[in-house]
Amino acid sequence: MYMFVLKSGADTSTLMEKLKSSSASYKTVDIYGKKVVIVWPDSEAEKINDDSIEISTKVKRPFPLASNEWKKEPTKIKVKDVEIGGEKVVVAAGPCAVENEEQTLTVAKAVKRAGASLLRGGAYKPRTNPYSFQGLGEQGVKILKKASDETGMPVVTEIMDTRDIDVFKTVDMVQIGARNAQNFNLLREVGKLGKPVLLKRGMANTVEEWLQASEYILSESNGNVVLCERGIRTFEKSTRFTLDIGGMIAAKTMTHLPVCADPSHPAGKRELVHSLALASVAAGADMLIIEVHPHPEVALSDSEQQLTPESFEVLMNRIKAVVSALGRKV
Structure with missing residues (x-):
């Protein structure tokens, strides 16, 4: 597979004619301020040359745009x-699930005081x-928006269905959950x-599939993607899932995209989250991304893995110490 990064403002009409007259397949994408053409198979792509092409890169991995083979600097x-x-x-x-306005506002204010930068909460579960509790749906999104305004x-909240796209136009960051990771x-x-x-x-995806x-x-x-490791399903039963830290770091060696970890879901128990x-x-x-609830024992979902605001504050102080040692910030 080849990637052609085109020159800014270049006339691409001749290149497009060459692509159309060849037996190659291709896709044009505008991303990171560049116009990129992905061309395959290699045997056909190698034959194509044009003055509008600034950089031609052969990408070995089956995820050319996400690969750091063409984009070296971290996104x-x-x-x-x-x-x-x-x-x-x-x-x-924030809470695993948005249950009501009071619960969400209480948590939002508490996690912000402790140093969180984003509010998470499930409206569609x-x-x-x-x-089981399926979430408040659109009403939950409205509650999150109010908490965000305050x-x-x-x-950041999860979408489950293409029919809800319009609801998510007011959301700042859209989450694709593990169960929809291959809902193409x-x-x-x-x-x-x-x-x-x-x-x-x-939960059953390899790093390459992810x-x-x-x-x-x-x-x-849309190049604005953060990859989130949330635990995979293995034979182990002492945790809810197995947090694949090795897989997370392997992904970082293959891609320019930033990587997130969700310690709450693989833990399954709040005493393991820290x-x-x-x-x-x-x-x-x-x-x-961490689950926090004012009263986890009565939470409508994932009660055993959610931290109290007090425990979350302790965790944030510990994170700051580790981050400082690494030369980073929170």
């Missing part, structure tokens, strides 16, 4: 005024059991939305 994602992928380790925190923190139609539609995306790794999933979003000319969060930061995560 920094802006969610309003919050930058992910730079010197700062960004923490998103993918639940294994159809009789605290100044941008919101949803990935494309969220890519077209143009907003920053937090893409969780599917990165190929991100390619669906990037190929819609250690998994600290290990993720020490390993090089650019972002953490």
Whole structure:
């Protein structure tokens, strides 16, 4: 597979004629301020040359846009005024599920005081059991927006269905959950939305499959993707999932995209969340996303893994110590 990075303002009409007259397949994408043409197979791409091409790169990996083979410098994602992928380790925190306005505002104010930069909260909840709490839907998004307005923190929340795209136009960062990590139609539609995306790794996805999933979003000319390791399913039962820190760092060696860790879901128990969060930061995560509830024991979802605001504050102080040792900031 080849990537042609085109010269700024160049006339591409001759190049397009050459591509159309060849037997090559191609896709044109506007991304990171560049016009890029992806061409395959290699045997056909090698024959194509044109004055409009600035850089021609052969990409070996099956996720050309996400690969650091063509984009060497790390990508920094802006969610309003919050930058992910730079010197700062960004923490998103909030309830697993938005239950009501009071609960959400209480948590939002508490996590901001402790140092969180983004507010997370589930409005649409993918639940294994159809009789479990499914979230407040659009009303939940409105509650998150109100909490965002009061605290100044941008919101990240999960979308489950392409039919809800319009609801998410007011959301600052759209999350694709593990169960939808290979919902290719949803990935494309969220890519077209143009907003920053937090893409969780599917619980049975390899690192390469995870990165190929991100390619669906990037190929819609949306380069604002943060990859999130949230634990994979293995034979181990002492934790809810296995947090694949090795896989997370392997991904960082293959891509220019920033990487996030979700210590809450693989922990499954709040007493494990601190250690998994600290290990993720020490390993090089650019972002953490952590579940916090004012009264976890009565939470409508994932009650056993959510931290209290007090525990979250202790964790933030510990994160600051680790981050300082690494020469980064929170």
